[in-house]
Amino acid sequence: xxxxxxxxxxxxxxxxxxxxxxxxxxxxxxxxxxxxxxxxxxxxxxxxxxxxxxxxxxxxxxxxxxxxxxxxxxxxxxxxxxxxxxxxxxxxxxxxxxxxxxxxxxxxxxxxxxxxxxxxxxxxxxxxxxxxxxxxxxxxxxxxxxxxx
Ligand code: UDP
Numbered sequence: 001x002x003x004x005x006x007x008x009x010x011x012x013x014x015x016x017x018x019x020x021x022x023x024x025x026x027x028x029x030x031x032x033x034x035x036x037x038x039x040x041x042x043x044x045x046x047x048x049x050x051x052x053x054x055x056x057x058x059x060x061x062x063x064x065x066x067x068x069x070x071x072x073x074x075x076x077x078x079x080x081x082x083x084x085x086x087x088x089x090x091x092x093x094x095x096x097x098x099x100x101x102x103x104x105x106x107x108x109x110x111x112x113x114x115x116x117x118x119x120x121x122x123x124x125x126x127x128x129x130x131x132x133x134x135x136x137x138x139x140x141x142x143x144x145x146x147x148x149x
Contacts, residue, residue, distance in 0.1 A: 007115035010068035
């Protein structure tokens with residue numbers, strides 16, 4: 001089982017899409033194991049997006065993610081990182097397939113509703129950046145045998 005970080009970004013929260021995002025992940029079979037709403041400090045935003053520092057869109061990205069509350073969660077499942085990325089869709093919504101979150105609800109790369117970790121190292125870094133261990137609920141679901149062989 002993998003764990004990955006998902007953020008409903010300020011535009012997703014403002015547009016009332018938080019439930020839609022969570023619902024799509026849950027209906028796929030992914031399990032939410034941690035969840036909170038919060039305002040993002042510039043310090044946290046800069047740590048989270050450190051890899052993009054110096055890029056032309058960096059300052060706008062930091063302004064965007066700190067502009068209004070986000071809903072952040074840890075999602076668990078078999079190959080969860082890939083499954084979530086596929087459910088979210090391509091970074092630029094105009095390239096995101098219909099049926100993905102970005103392909104169904106977004107228009108612009110700078111307002112793409114959701115963040116999802118892009119690999120095992122970033123998932124480990126991001127889950128520990130946004131959550132402490134005691135905020136994560138390890139639990140079993142009796143539906144798991146109907147989701148996984
Ligand atoms: N971004 C942007 N302009 C760009 C590239 C990225 O505003 O030209 C933003 C966008 O919100 C994206 C985030 O920066 O989601 C992080 O970029 P990344 O390439 O890591 O995409 P993601 O992993 O979010 O799909």
